[in-house]
Amino acid sequence: MKLTKLSIIIPVYNExxxxxxxxxxxxxxxxxxxIEKEFVIINDNSQDDSKKIIEKFIEENPSLTIIxxxxxxxxxKGASIHTGISMARGEYxxxxxxDLEYDPEEYNLLLKPILAGVADVVYGSRFLDKKGKRTSYFWHYNANKFLTFLSNLFSGLKLTDMETCYKLVNTKMIQSIQLTEKRFGFEPEITAKISRIKxxxxxxxxxxxxxRPYNEGKKIGWKDGVRAIYCILKYGLFRMN
Structure with a gap:
């Protein structure tokens, strides 16, 4: 398909x-x-100076397309992503x-399978062949591997990184999917629902x-892991939504 605009959904909370x-x-x-970039920035009622910093960026860059x-x-976070998805106008x-855990320079890596016509959805995996230095906490690494395995079990997919932030999807397709998870359950929910598309x-x-470490603002914890397991079962095994 012809791709002229990429919407970049940026949820922000105390960043x-x-x-x-x-x-x-x-x-x-x-x-x-x-391809044109469309910034879709959602400030989730941050209590620090995030809003002021975003507004200054917008003021200094009037030529950019920013929502x-x-x-x-x-x-x-999930609710912020829902808001961003509803406002996106790019084809993808x-x-x-x-934060700085993921590198925007790698957008083009995800775009290539779409532009080549071999994929409808592209996930950026942190666990495929390493092409650069990557760091992760032991708990997070093993929890992500387990959650991905469990997700694959019920979705029928063969992913290596279900929990990745970098998910490149068709905008109209994702706007047609009813999403309900408002926190980190978004990842297993969207993966389960995408897997059902014929x-x-x-x-x-x-x-x-x-x-990044917790003292620099990392927010995900063990409770989010438990919620992810619940969501994998809810949207995969029980098909409640």
Whole structure:
């Protein structure tokens, strides 16, 4: 398909230390085939200076295509992604965390299978052949591997990294899917629901990853892992939605 615009969904919650850096990184990326970038920034009622920093970036970059939405209360990462998806106008969209764990320079790696016509959805895997330095906590690494295995068991997919932030999907397709998970349960929910689409072609590409420590704002914890297991069962085994 012809792809002219990529919407980049950026959920933000208390990311004053990194949000300007990630926005500048996205701005600097040159997408293949001169694809236009659309910033879709959702501030989830941050209690730090994130909103001011985002507004300054917008003011300083009037030539960029930017959609900015402010939640009046903190709703969770998944809810922020839902809001961003509903506002996206590009033919495809990708999710970008506001920290520095994922590198926007790798958007083109995910775009290539779409542009080649061999995939409808592309996940960026942190666990395929490593092409650069990657770091991750032992617990997170093994929890992600287990959750991916469990997800594959019920979805029939053969993923190596279900929990990845980098999911490149057709905008109209994902807008047609009813999503309900408001926190980190978004990842297993969207994966389960994508897997049900007839003849869906899902590819993975290797990406780099640099996990940040909790003292720098990492938010996911063991409770989110438990919720992920529940969501895999709910949307996979029990098919409640």
């Amino acid at each position: 004053a230390a990194t949000v300007r850096l990630i926005l500048d990184k996205i701005k600097a990326v040159q997408l293949i085939n001169n 900015f939405h402010q939640h009046s209360e903190n709703k969770g 969209l990708i999710i970008q965390d506001a 003849d869906i072609r899902l590819e993975e590409v290797a990406i780099s990853y640099a996990s």
